Amino acid sequence: MSASGSVASGVPHLDVDPFAMGFFADPYPTHERLREAGPVVYLDQWNVYGVARYAEVHAVLNDPATFCSSRGVGLSDFKKETPWRPPSLILEADPPAHTRTRAVLSKVLSPTVMKQVRDRFAAAAEERVDVLLEQRSFDAVADLAEAYPLSIFPDALGLKPEGREHLIPYASVVFNAFGPPNELRQEAIARSAPHQAYVAKQCQRENLAPGGFGACIHAQVDEGAITATEAPLLVRSLLSAGLDTTVNGIGAALYCLARFPEQWQRLRADITLARNAFEEAVRFESPVQTFFRTTTREVELSGARIGEGEKVLMFLAAANRDPRRWERPDSYDITRRTSGHVGFGSGIHMCVGQLVARLEGEVMLTALARRVASIEITGEPKRRFNNTLRGLDSLPVTIIPA
Amino acid sequence: MPTISFVHPDSNSEHVEVSDGESAMQAATRHGLDGILAECGGNAMCATCHVYVDDAWVARLPAMAEDEDALLEGAAAERLPNSRLSCQIKITPELDGLVLRLPKRQV
Numbered sequence: 001m002s003a004s005g006s007v008a009s010g011v012p013h014l015d016v017d018p019f020a021m022g023f024f025a026d027p028y029p030t031h032e033r034l035r036e037a038g039p040v041v042y043l044d045q046w047n048v049y050g051v052a053r054y055a056e057v058h059a060v061l062n063d064p065a066t067f068c069s070s071r072g073v074g075l076s077d078f079k080k081e082t083p084w085r086p087p088s089l090i091l092e093a094d095p096p097a098h099t100r101t102r103a104v105l106s107k108v109l110s111p112t113v114m115k116q117v118r119d120r121f122a123a124a125a126e127e128r129v130d131v132l133l134e135q136r137s138f139d140a141v142a143d144l145a146e147a148y149p150l151s152i153f154p155d156a157l158g159l160k161p162e163g164r165e166h167l168i169p170y171a172s173v174v175f176n177a178f179g180p181p182n183e184l185r186q187e188a189i190a191r192s193a194p195h196q197a198y199v200a201k202q203c204q205r206e207n208l209a210p211g212g213f214g215a216c217i218h219a220q221v222d223e224g225a226i227t228a229t230e231a232p233l234l235v236r237s238l239l240s241a242g243l244d245t246t247v248n249g250i251g252a253a254l255y256c257l258a259r260f261p262e263q264w265q266r267l268r269a270d271i272t273l274a275r276n277a278f279e280e281a282v283r284f285e286s287p288v289q290t291f292f293r294t295t296t297r298e299v300e301l302s303g304a305r306i307g308e309g310e311k312v313l314m315f316l317a318a319a320n321r322d323p324r325r326w327e328r329p330d331s332y333d334i335t336r337r338t339s340g341h342v343g344f345g346s347g348i349h350m351c352v353g354q355l356v357a358r359l360e361g362e363v364m365l366t367a368l369a370r371r372v373a374s375i376e377i378t379g380e381p382k383r384r385f386n387n388t389l390r391g392l393d394s395l396p397v398t399i400i401p402a
Numbered sequence: 403m404p405t406i407s408f409v410h411p412d413s414n415s416e417h418v419e420v421s422d423g424e425s426a427m428q429a430a431t432r433h434g435l436d437g438i439l440a441e442c443g444g445n446a447m448c449a450t451c452h453v454y455v456d457d458a459w460v461a462r463l464p465a466m467a468e469d470e471d472a473l474l475e476g477a478a479a480e481r482l483p484n485s486r487l488s489c490q491i492k493i494t495p496e497l498d499g500l501v502l503r504l505p506k507r508q509v
Contacts, residue, residue, distance in 0.1 A: 110475075340440075346445060355448060
């Protein structure tokens with residue numbers, strides 16, 4: 001336990017555990033408590049500072065020199081503990097090292113590249129909807145939110161067909177590992193060896209099909225942008241963060257549109273709203289709930305003094321529903337101006353795959369809205385518990401064709 | 403407080419007052435202007451705040467960085483010699499009266 005004397009006076013102490021099952025089941029009352037307690041809070045359970053208001057979350061995200069990532073973006077401080085896997089060269093890095101690797105992934109996942117894959121992604125969405133219209137009743141998580149990204153993203157990366165069943169379990173480990181040493185994290189890491197072995201192998205140049213995102217990363221070695229030892233770790237970033245996140249993003253959009261049928265009808269009336277309907281679901285549900293930073297110096301944040309080497313937990317989901325920033329924050333509104341939400345983060349570490357996520361979300365919701373008259377939830381949705389990701393394990397639905 | 407204009411594809415103009423330190427994109431989204439999406443919120447990642455700078459103003463803007471140049475290649479509407487990303491145009495008093503034309507589409 002860090003000495004309580006190092007904790008700034010005036011910073012409210014809260015006894016909430018934002019990594020407990022009870023919290024995951026319904027985080028919203030606690031999010032409100034965190035926001036209303038003050039601009040900066042201290043969580044005694046894990047000895048970390050927390051920010052849950054939009055302004056402070058945005059400020060921390062946009063000051064990477066003070067709130068660094070190289071000491072880990074989970075609770076574990078890489079300066080004091082050995083990371084469970086070799087650190088990411090982009091997520092868990094600071095400038096100037098980060099600037100170079102980030103540029104490589106930005107290039108591989110650029111708007112220009114999205115133009116090239118758009119037709120393929122859209123055709124796969126239509127095919128998925130063909131299947132679902134045959135089924136009529138299905139699990140919107142397994143048969144849609146997972147099945148659709150699995151039908152395009154591993155191919156887009158250039159992965160071999162064998163072993164892809166490791167992808168979602170691996171991502172689940174990665175996102176659980178950002179949390180504290182609770183049961184979720186410990187069990188995830190304990191079972192991670194086969195998933196890690198699969199991922200390490202797939203990241204090698206010879207295992208990635210030509211023309212895919214993975215091969216494009218390795219091609220940057222020939223350009224001199226990165227070294228041959230760095231390339232596999234950058235491919236690993238796409239394997240870690242490129243699939244489960246979009247599964248939960250698409251799942252969030254489906255869950256919203258099924259729960260709020262008037263929004264579904266608005267979308268059907270104007271299909272050009274599909275992209276924003278997805279974006280608003282990312283704000284509303286915030287599939288990535290939290291990330292940590294570590295202070296590189298003593299800093300004053302909104303009147304609170306935080307010492308050097310302190311972990312700061314950013315509640316992205318709470319910021320995305322902060323009434324100081326958003327009108328009717330608890331309403332899912334597909335016409336909302338969503339620009340500025342922090343569901344993808346903000347600043348230099350803002351999700352480098354955000355264009356892939358939006359493209360997948362847009363083409364899937366477009367295909368559905370064109371051909372499905374209504375989506376009805378036919379059973380109790382089950383939640384999937386993860387220290388960082390928020391999403392469902394199953395969502396039984398029945399769709400009526402248009 | 404500088405004022406800048408956005409000209410819609412139908413030739414209608416909207417005048418927007420810019421607060422200290424804001425980019426053209428930030429001023430546009432704060433005023434709820436249609437035609438600037440800014441999906442990434444101003445982090446130079448998405449190319450959905452594309453504008454065509456009025457000919458009279460092109461040379462008066464600071465030169466673009468490499469990342470802006472690369473992103474513009476992926477903009478949804480045609481890239482022209484006067485294309486810029488409005489999130490990268492920081493409005494200074496010298497840019498009072500700046501005219502930016504909006505493309506037909508941002509995605």
